[in-house]
Amino acid sequence: MIPTKHVDLAILGGGCAGLSLARELAKKNINKSVVIIEPRTAYQDDRSWCFWAPIQHSLTGWVNCSWPLWSFGLQNQLKQSRSHLDFQYQYIRSGDFYRKSQLIIQDCSTIQLALGQAVKTVDVHQAGWQVVTDSAIYNAQQVIDTRPPPSNLIDESTLIQSFLGVEILLDQPTDVDASQVELMTDMRLLEGEFCFTYILPFSERQLLVEVTVFASQAPMQADLQIELDKLLYKRGWAQAKIIRTEYGNLPMGLPDEAPSSTPQPIRAGMRGGALRPSSGYGFLRIQRWAELCAKQYCDTGTLLPQTVSGFLMQKMDQIFLHVLQKDPALAPVLFDNLLSQTKPDRFIRFMNDQASLLDCLHIIAHVPKIPFIKAMLARQRNAL
Ligand SMILES: Cc1cc2nc3c(=O)[nH]c(=O)nc-3n(C[C@H](O)[C@H](O)[C@H](O)COP(=O)(O)OP(=O)(O)OC[C@H]3O[C@@H](n4cnc5c(N)ncnc54)[C@H](O)[C@@H]3O)c2cc1C
Incomplete structure (x- = not known):
């Protein structure tokens, strides 16, 4: 019974x-x-849950590590970094x-x-x-x-963000700057899809090292493993002790x-x-x-469904995703421009769902115009 x-x-x-x-x-x-x-x-x-937040917030006591700087860069180019006076990237x-x-x-x-x-x-x-x-x-x-959503719904998302990472412990301190996260470095195309490196340095000897791909179809985990192994080798961390592995396929633009x-x-x-x-x-x-x-x-006594972005942010995200899906080759430059040319306070408001119309206009001003106009027109045609 x-x-x-x-x-x-x-x-x-x-x-x-x-x-x-x-x-x-x-x-x-x-x-x-x-x-x-x-x-x-x-x-x-x-x-690993990361986000930008002020130093003090309701979960401050739960934060394991935080970094004042975040860096980014295209493949084979020097990294740039940014910071914000009041916000840190927290883990x-x-x-x-x-x-x-x-x-x-x-x-x-x-x-x-x-x-x-x-x-x-x-x-x-x-x-x-x-x-x-x-x-x-x-x-x-x-x-x-x-x-979680059923896997067939995730497969129908506009894009899927797939990542594989390892938390490693090194014998010797690394020369990685422990005050900054590598948010999106080595941005490039991998088999025609957007790919980048994500590194969280918890200390000079302990790091989370991840490879991320945005693609219409999730790559095989074994293919991500090959990229991760190459990355660990390139950085001289191939012999490090692996503490844990982290893998995910997140929907970007989950359909109704x-x-x-x-x-x-x-x-x-x-x-x-x-x-x-x-x-x-x-x-x-x-x-x-x-x-x-x-x-x-x-x-x-009533329940609230999950809160999502406001109308403006939803439209921005739809157009952004549409451009990435139609033309993945644009993604490295698009993210590099977004990170390098948008002021950190605007960028953080955009990432945290709090962008104003002015913030959105500034962001649009720094992205390649023609693909965005095409994406907007295509969305309008589809809506008619
Ligand atoms: C590896 C990884 C890293 C991430 N990193 C970040 C990050 O840095 N920053 C960020 O903002 N977001 C991040 N995310 C995205 C997002 O924050 C997480 O996916 C988050 O866990 C989503 O919360 P959730 O409760 O919807 O899903 P989950 O946390 O996955 O919870 C769903 C729960 O439902 C349970 N469940 C499944 N089937 C059943 C069933 N039949 N009956 C009852 N329960 C069931 C599961 O066991 C699970 O516990 C990350 C996601 C992943 C996968």
Whole structure:
């Protein structure tokens, strides 16, 4: 017999979005029963969450490392770097994030993290929902779905951002400048697709080294491995001890899901469109949404779907992606121009979803015009 449990709120998926919402509800000492349903039985340090933020923010104590400078450059060209007086590029180790979130959640007696359970079905039931997992049935008043998008939907994205990286430990200190991240260096084309290097120096001996490709179809992991091996060899790090590996395929421009004949729960996280289409960044958006959603749920008992960019940023991102998809050869120069010619404060506002119309106009002024005009016209034709 599978036991049936009654809860006020079921959060499907205990990853970044699910745990962030639960953490915010726990901080408010929510007096409603909440369950987070997560298939993993234990969390691993499986990803590096980075973002630009002021030194002080609500997760400051969780930041593992931060850098005042970020560098970029085209293949075979000297790197340039930029900085901002008030913002730094910051890193939260996912292992710390999972552990600290769980500690906060455990302190709230009304929230249960149900590990080792995968959701099988979610259906409307009486005045709420019935969620069936492999070991329990939950009758929930409300449900929020933060499970990942199905892989066929990710495959239909305008572009896919694929990356493979390793966190390495060196015998000897490296000459890499530990005050700056290599955000997008060695920008080039790889088999016709945009490719770049991403390096986070945690110390003189410990670094995360990644190869990233933006492509219409995700490359094979084995091909990324070849590029990563070449990179490690080139930098003299081929013999380093590998602490962990990080791999991902992120949707850039996730399509809308086909309308369903049955009601669907509210979505958040990546499946709710949390990832910025032009960059794949989503951590800060998820945090903003989690705070707002927890407040709304505590104040009114209603849930908030994942918050996404405003109209202007959405249009900018669509055009940007369209250009990258139609003409990947433009990508290295496009990103190099964006990073070198946009003032750091405008660039950070653009990356953080806070760009004004003036910021957008400045960015447009520094990108190749003809492909953008063509992309805008093509989008207008498609919309007619
Ligand atoms: C390796 C990697 C690095 C990234 N780095 C950055 C970064 O530096 N900066 C940034 O802004 N963004 C980054 N992102 C993008 C984004 O922030 C993350 O993908 C983030 O984890 C998305 O949160 P999420 O909750 O939507 O998905 P997830 O964190 O993946 O959570 C989804 C959860 O659903 C669970 N689940 C799956 N199936 C079921 C089921 N049947 N029932 C119940 N639960 C289920 C999964 O186990 C998982 O825990 C990165 C992504 C990856 C993959």
